[in-house]
Amino acid sequence: MKKEFKDSVSKAVHNATLTTALGKFSEAYKVNRAKAYEGIDFEALRQNIADRKAFAASHIDLLAASFKIKAEALGAKVFLADSPDKVKEYILKVARDNNVKSVVKSKSMASEEIHLNDFLIKNGMSVKETDLGEWIIQLAGQKPSHMVMPAIHMTKEEVAELFGKEVHERLTTDIPRLVEVARKELRSKFLEADMGITGGNLAVAETGSIVLVTNEGNARMVTTLPKIHIALVGIEKFVEKFEDIVPILTALPRSATAQLLTSYCSIITGPVENTDGSMKQLHIILMDNRRTEMSHDVKFKQAMQCIRCGSCLNVCPIFRLVGGHVFGSVYTGGIGTILTAWFEALQNSEDIQGLCIQCGNCKEVCPGKLDIPDMILEIRRRLVVDKGQSLTQKAIFSVVNNRKLFHSMLRAASITGKPFTSGGFIRHLPFFLSELTEGRSLPAIAAEPFRDRFKKIKQPKLKEKAAFYAGCLIDFAYPEMGESLIKILNKAGIEVIFPQDQTCCGAPARYNGAYEVAGNNAVDNITALLKEDVKYVVSACPTCTVALEHEFIATLESLGRTDWIPQAKKLAEKTVDFSTLVKKLVDEGRLSFRQGQKLGSFTYHDSCHLRRTLKVFEQPRELLQKAGYQLTEMFECDMCCGMGGSYSIKLPEISAPILQRKLANIKNTGASIVAMDCPGCVMQIGGGLHQDGAPIKVKHTLELLVDQVEGK
Known part of the structure; x- marks a missing residue:
């Protein structure tokens, strides 16, 4: 990894304000999201979304043609742009043809993707973001740190200072007052604007409609007050039928911000009259920028199912430590790594792909059923194919895969490490x-x-x-x-x-x-x-x-x-896996537990691969409780411990605080034992508690069961 990138990671991790804010949001999000989805079969819902979006991705040309016919029949102008430059040229021509001097925008990641604001400003126009978060980062001269909440990384003190400079007034951190300032400043911009630019959450081929989802109502002002409305929509936003918007609108607010509904849902189907009786100009730009190519790629076509909710960021243990700006581009987090590799260049993802610890949290909550960790592995594979393995990698793997040499070196290490060893x-x-x-x-x-x-x-x-x-x-x-495993299976x-x-x-x-x-x-x-x-x-x-x-x-x-x-x-x-097999053997009556034993309290740490890929989490808990141990669940029991294989070596500045958070959660239970089914987690958590000096035993489940189970 480049030094500048490592420095940006270190700076973010040591920004206590950032990590505290993101940590609190992540904790609250998980609880609130669960409440928002109560009574909804999430797996059925996301399969529904994935099926509809996958169909759209496989029929993009057909849907684009249908959309264009329907929208133009209603009076809109539809332009298919295969590159960012063509998008910007089209918007500039519309602006110049209509003598546009001022532009207001609602939130649009597609416009961020092509750096539209800078382009329009360089060509003599005033451009004002009207989404509160986007306006904040525009004033700060920054990029969004989150797809849905672009200014989530900023404190109210920082916002008050920015707003104060804008209105030439010393402002307190009173949030209602700050909102009042924003409303007053932006209202005049809506009224003065010659053109409004929006994105689009969905584009419906059947009706030629654009769907806009917002919480602040600014998109309605942007689309109604100016005489020209340009909607910039990535072609991944297509759905075939109007009914397809229902499952997406059900999931989007719940996954994005843990809300049941967003405050405003606008469906624009054709242009309407302006206040002076003229017809509004409605221009819909369908932007490709390698999206069609992505839809044809066997590994990455599933990325077209993304509904841009940002839930992958909300549950990511890395994002909540480093925030979005470390990713260095417009799109952040796991999905951002993938989009950066496609919309910019594969090489632009070389450093940021290394941030993924492969915990699988994002895959578990994604309403579009994207396997983000697997796609990031594919990025790594293609980078190796493109550039080859590093000399370090070649050296390591040449040793690891020479079994005799590797084993000889480990045996030698057991001897040379003795001077530094104490208590194992x-x-x-x-x-x-x-x-x-x-x-x-x-x-x-x-x-x-x-x-x-x-x-x-x-x-x-x-x-x-x-x-x-x-x-x-x-x-x-x-x-x-x-040895313990052999004893148990022998029984x-x-x-x-x-x-x-x-x-x-x-x-x-x-x-x-x-x-x-x-x-x-x-x-x-x-x-x-x-x-x-x-x-x-x-x-x-x-x-x-x-x-x-x-x-x-x-x-x-x-x-x-x-x-x-x-x-x-x-x-x-x-x-x-061990716990699944032992649970099966217990259910078959081939293993039983000694009766009446009370063996103390334990808490359980779910290793990422066991819980998220193998879907095993009830079995070890049940076995340990039947053996006589008393369970006290820890907070965030299924959150990564920071091990991640070689991750803890490559990015110790991230791995270490993740581990410290896990240790705090373990100690807060008051349990005398923390159990787990992964030797890697035993190494990480055991090593952390050893240095911490906490009197908590770290044990693999099989070590706790070996003396408590009996055969027939």
């Missing part, structure tokens, strides 16, 4: 490695890895067999977890085998865009894990489980290695 943790590292132990201790490399210990474990010969996929952390840092009558040829699951390579490396990892593991006929392939690491169950197939498909797909699917069918 490395608290401080010397020299340039010191950053790795800022805010958390690291687990010591095991003196004897699990793969060596396994050879010494005596198991009964049992008919049913399961292959254990350990992953790197259990193998080399937490071998005792592997259920399952013999565990450990294929020695298993290697890295490929997640580090895949998440860094090195799909060729990840593909080789997939093939090596498929070969190793299917060598023997087993009923289950069990993993106690959700990241690894997701790799085996989902990502091997996806990676091999993307590489065109179709000959391995049948074997990858066979492996996926056998793969199961």
Whole structure:
């Protein structure tokens, strides 16, 4: 990452005003959004939206032609523009033909995308934003930090200062007074304006209508008072039928600001008369700017389903720490990374794509069913294809994927790390490695890895067999977890085998865009894990489980290695995470719990891959409570701990405060144990609590169950 980018991240993270404001909003949003969706089947609603928007994206040319016919029949003028320059040329011509001197605008991300304001001002026009948030950032000379709430990053003190300079008056932070100032200043601009420019939330092909959704009513003033109205609409806003707007208008306010309804919904179908009896000029510009190309791309066409609600920003643990300006462009957050890569250039997303920690929060709440994390991985893949792997990446992956060399180095590290090890943790590292132990201790490399210990474990010969996929952390840092898993499965009558040829699951390579490396990892593991006929392939690491169950197939498909797909699917069918398998064995009566035990209080941290991809969250809680532990849920139990694999190494300035927030939530429960099903989270949270000195045990679920379950 470029130094300037890293500096902007550091500056944002250390801006207490910014992080506090965004943190409070994020907390309130989650609660209010849940209330707003009460009584609504969100999954059914968003599937409805996704289906309608996907249809529109697949029939853009047809819908554009239909829209143009209907709108022009009503008296509008429709212009299809394939580039930002053509949009600006068209608007400038309309302005000059009508001697336009002053322009008022309602909120339009499409106009921000093409930097329309600067262009019109350079050509001699006065341009005034009338959305309150947009007017604030216009006065501040900034870009929007959020698609829906462009000035969310600013305090009322900063706004009061800006407004005071505009009206030459010293203003207090009294919000009603600030709103009064804005109303007074903007009202005259509406009345004086020669032209009004809006965006469009939806464009209905069936009727030639533009739908505008606002909370302040300014769009109605912009569209009615000036004699010329220009609507600039990206072609991703198309829907086929008028009835298609209903599910979108149901989801948009609830997802954007957790409101049941927006204050104003304007549907413009053809021009109307001006106050002097003349007909208003209505110009509708349908802007492409690579959107058609996006709709034809097999990976990115789903981005056309976005309804621009901004919910992906509202739940993003990274956005609430750094805000929108770190993303450096008009569109921010996860969806902004994708749009920047398309509307500007792939290389413009090179730094900002690294902000994504792959927690999956955005995917879970998106009303258009966009898989934003997967699209960001595709951006990383294309960047690697375009530029190649960095020298650092090549060096790391060449070691990790040379199994003998990698294992030898880890064994050596267990010896060289001893001077820095105490109580199973490395608290401080010397020299340039010191950053790795800022805010958390690291687990010591095991003196004897699990793969060596396994050879010494005596198991009964049992008919049913399961292959254990350990992953790197259990193998080399937490071998005792592997031993506990074997004991539990043995009690259920399952013999565990450990294929020695298993290697890295490929997640580090895949998440860094090195799909060729990840593909080789997939093939090596498929070969190793299917060598023997087993009923289950069990993993106690959700990241690894997701790799085996989902990502091997996806990676091999993307590489065109179709000959391995049948074997990858066979492996996926056998793969199961630890808690799901144990819950199944308990339900079948093959495992039971010791009765009458009271084992103390615990709180549970949901690891991102387990909860969001594997949809596993009830099983571990139920198992632990049946074992005799008392559950106290923590606040934001399903929020990322900041580990993110190599993320905590690449962006420790972001990872560390996310971890500190998680530690505070754990300590606030008063629980003596925090449980989780991910060794990566154990490493992050355990290391954080070790440096913190808090007397809270950090345990993988299997470690808490091993002595509490019994066989038949």
